[in-house]
Amino acid sequence: xxxxxxxxxxxxxxxxxxxxxxxxxxxxxxxxxxxxxxxxxxxxxxxxxxxxxxxxxxxxxxxxxxxxxxxxxxxxxxxxxxxxxxxxxxxxxxxxxxxxxxxxxxxxxxxxxxxxxxxxxxxxxxxxxxxxxxxxxxxxxxxxxxxxxxxxxxxxxxxxxxxxxxxxxxxxxxxxxxxxxxxxxxxxxxxxxxxxxxxxxxxxxxxxxxxxxxxxxxxxxxxxxxxxxxxxxxxxxxxxxxxxxxxxxxxxxxxxxxxxxxxxxxxxxxxxxxxxxxxxxxxxxxxxxxxxxxxxxxxxxxxxxxxxxxxxxxxxxxxxxxxxxxxxxxxxxxxxxxxxxxxxxxxxxxxxxxxxxxxxxxxxxxxxxxxxxxxxxxxxxxxxxxxxxxxxxxxxxxxxxxxxxxxxxxxxxxxxxxxxxxxxxxxxxxxxxxxxxxxxxxxxxxxxxxxxxxxxxxxxxxxxxxxxxxxxxxxxxxxxxxxxxxxxxxxxxxxxxxxxxxxxxxxxxxxxxxxxxxxxxxxxxxxxxxx
Ligand code: DQQ
Numbered sequence: 057x058x059x060x061x062x063x064x065x066x067x068x069x070x071x072x073x074x075x076x077x078x079x080x081x082x083x084x085x086x087x088x089x090x091x092x093x094x095x096x097x098x099x100x101x102x103x104x105x106x107x108x109x110x111x112x113x114x115x116x117x118x119x120x121x122x123x124x125x126x127x128x129x130x131x132x133x134x135x136x137x138x139x140x141x142x143x144x145x146x147x148x149x150x151x152x153x154x155x156x157x158x159x160x161x162x163x164x165x166x167x168x169x170x171x172x173x174x175x176x177x178x179x180x181x182x183x184x185x186x187x188x189x190x191x192x193x194x195x196x197x198x199x200x201x202x203x204x205x206x207x208x209x210x211x212x213x214x215x216x217x218x219x220x221x222x223x224x225x226x227x228x229x230x231x232x233x234x235x236x237x238x239x240x241x242x243x244x245x246x247x248x249x250x251x252x253x254x255x256x257x258x259x260x261x262x263x264x265x266x267x268x269x270x271x272x273x274x275x276x277x278x279x280x281x282x283x284x285x286x287x288x289x290x291x292x293x294x295x296x297x298x299x300x301x302x303x304x305x306x307x308x309x310x311x312x313x314x315x316x317x318x319x320x321x322x323x324x325x326x327x328x329x330x331x332x333x334x335x336x337x338x339x340x341x342x343x344x345x346x347x348x349x350x351x352x353x354x355x356x357x358x359x360x361x362x363x364x365x366x367x368x369x370x371x372x373x374x375x376x377x378x379x380x381x382x383x384x385x386x387x388x389x390x391x392x393x394x395x396x397x398x399x400x401x402x403x404x405x406x407x408x409x410x411x412x413x414x415x416x417x418x419x420x421x422x423x424x425x426x427x428x429x430x431x432x433x434x435x436x437x438x439x440x441x442x443x444x445x446x447x448x449x450x451x452x453x454x455x456x457x458x459x460x461x462x463x464x465x466x467x468x469x470x471x472x473x474x475x476x477x478x479x480x481x482x483x484x485x486x487x488x489x490x491x492x493x494x495x496x497x498x499x500x501x502x503x504x505x506x507x508x509x510x511x512x513x514x515x516x517x518x519x520x521x522x523x524x525x526x527x528x529x530x531x532x533x534x535x536x537x538x539x540x541x542x543x544x545x546x547x548x549x550x551x552x553x554x555x556x557x558x559x560x561x562x563x564x565x566x567x568x569x570x571x572x573x574x575x576x577x578x579x580x581x582x583x584x585x586x587x
Contacts, residue, residue: 061360062555063532066419067392067584068348069118069366071108075100075357076364078259078330079345080107081141081151084338086175089115091345092124092151093366094138100357105135107153110586111176114388115343115369117585124167124180131155131165131186138259139164140332142208142216142238142275149177150238152205152218155187161199163187164220166239189220189233189241197222197231204259206230207334208238209276211305219248221257221288228254228288230262232308248286249310251318255292259330262286262310263342264303265381270373272342274335278305283374285381286310287323289330296323296331296346298381300374313379321380324367325444325512326494326536326546327351333372344372344383348533351496351506351548367535367546368528375542380515382541385528393421393579401574404461404565410573416580417561418531418554422463424563425575426523428481433457433569437482437489447493447511452476452566458518459491461565465529466499468553469560475499475549476564477536479514479523490514490523492538492545499549510547514539522574529561530581 070076075096083090088111095108107125110118125136132155139153148168155165165186170179189205191197201223208218216238219230229250233241248262264273264282273282287298297319301312312318323331323346331346346367350357357363370383397414404410404426412422435456452460452474462478475496482489493511500507516523516539528535534547551559561578565571 063360063550065365065530065533067116067389067581068368068530068533069586070362070364071095071120072587073100073361074098075102075362076108077102077347078138079332079347079366080138080153082332082334082343082345083141083143083149084334084336085147085149085177087338088113088175090177091118095123097123100361100363101354105137107136114391115386116388116392118587120587121176121178124177125151125153129155129165129182129186130158131163133158134160137162138204138330140205140207141334144238148172151180152188152208154203154205157187161191162202163191164189164205183239185239188239195243198224201256206260206262207275217308219260219262221260223256226255227252228257228290230257230260230286230288244308246309248308249312254290254319258289258291259332260286260288261332263333265342265374267374267378270371271340272335272373274337278303283378284310286312287331290319294329296329297321298323300379322512323381323383324544324546326510327548328367328546341371342373343386344370348546348548352550353504356504365533377515380542383544384537384541389421392582392584394582395580397578399573399576401572403570403572404563405570406565406568408565409464410563412561412563412576412578415561415578416557418466418529418556418559419581420529420561420578421526421581422529422561422578423524423526423575424463424573426461426479427572427574428458428518428523428569429572430458430569431481431488431518434481434483434488437484440484443491443511443513444509446491447495448509450480451493451495451497451509452478452564455566455568456480457567458569458571459567460493461567461571462525462563463527464562464564465527465534466549466551466554467560467562468551468558473498473500473551473554475534475547477525477527477534477545478564479525479538481518488518490516490518490539492536492543494534494536494545494547496547496549499551501552502550505550510545512543512545514543516542
């Protein structure tokens with residue numbers, strides 16, 4: 057029984073035991089959210105992959121069901137890998153997923169519910185025509201780089217389109233297929249998009265966002281006020297990158313806004329991969345789900361009997377600048393908030409540590425906002441550099457004029473352990489740069505863990521905007537949202553002292569200049585019903 061281990065999450069999704077990775081085929085059907093995910097029924101390491109299945113009414117509390125898709129045909133006998141769901145006319149769910157066939161080739165298969173009147177969609181029937189898409193000598197598709205079909209979208213011509221991740225030599229690509237009946241798929245002459253040198257594109261996701269406002273739209277929507285997002289999980293980098301651009305439906309091509317600048321924007325600058333969105337027609341929003349791997353050793357994963365969690369589902373929309381996406385934990389997670397602690401606005405002097413008492417600091421939701429006035433104190437940055445490198449060189453113990461200031465989470469009594477999430481402000485030429493870091497360097501006395509620091513610049517103007525940070529803390533995960541969802545960083549940590557009720561929470565300012573806390577609210581989080 058792993059239920060009372062210190063690193064198990066209380067409100068982030070995970071099954072009772074074993075390995076999990078990518079979220080698969082999310083959809084809403086019959087008033088229920090369905091989550092499928094890559095799962096090893098036999099152990100805490102990757103292997104024997106099936107589609108495990110859970111359902112939820114609120115994206116927070118989940119009921120486990122039996123695995124929905126598991127090896128049973130020659131087209132998937134060696135594994136049921138990632139894929140997506142599409143709602144066909146008449147509200148009929150359809151799943152396309154990658155099967156590893158008897159020759160260990162990657163092929164795309166189709167499954168549909170056995171009984172549409174079962175809102176739990178417990179049983180899935182595979183097409184006897186599987187595989188519907190396969191590598192052949194004619195199409196020259198590499199049989200070990202052909203996987204992860206997207207949600208399909210319908211063109212004005214009445215034909216379905218779907219993408220499959222692939223590569224040709226080092227050119228990563230989203231191969232496009234078209235179909236009239238969802239069964240017979242024809243490969244398009246050109247991929248929807250490709251990039252030389254990017255390597256294998258795993259788990260592509262392609263969806264419309266509105267250029268005005270936060271509402272989500274269904275995957276087939278196109279036209280005025282619609283922009284498109286292409287996200288790919290780069291196998292070489294193990295990060296999820298996205299591009300904003302236009303979808304030219306006549307040419308079936310995606311044209312990124314900044315061709316020269318692709319693979320810059322990420323959903324999350326911490327540990328985060330193989331994510332996928334779906335349209336929630338109930339609340340008219342697009343929801344993003346993602347996988348967070350462990351940062352512990354494989355030996356420790358086997359010892360604790362599990363590996364992998366999912367983030368809190370995030371609503372996702374286009375920022376009003378049109379230049380990036382914004383992500384925010386679904387509002388339903390706020391139902392878990394209890395015992396609010398609100399601190400009065402106050403100055404946080406340079407060098408000061410402010411305890412935030414009265415919350416269960418290992419299972420909490422914290423929102424803090426800062427205002428800085430002494431911008432001339434900002435450290436000068438002469439050359440532009442990788443923000444993650446900047447965060448690892450300038451961790452929370454390195455003082456500067458403005459920053460670091462932020463939160464210390466999972467802090468032990470004597471501060472032998474802590475994880476810090478903080479801002480630091482630089483002046484670069486005539487602009488201010490706001491850096492957000494998640495510093496895991498001191499997160500655990502157990503040095504077998506991956507203690508890498510993460511960081512990103514947040515596109516906010518410290519002259520006019522407040523510097524806001526929300527952090528979801530949950531036993532071994534620190535999920536942070538800077539700049540009201542403009543920058544996300546998820547980290548895994550395994551404190552040895554700062555566990556359960558031994559963990560403490562602080563706001564801190566280790567810069568020389570004072571900063572003002574304009575808002576500080578923290579909540580203890582109730583446990584979600586997950587299994
Ligand atoms: N995970 C799946 C693949 C996918 C990879 C296998 C991404 O389908 O490419 O478990 O994490």
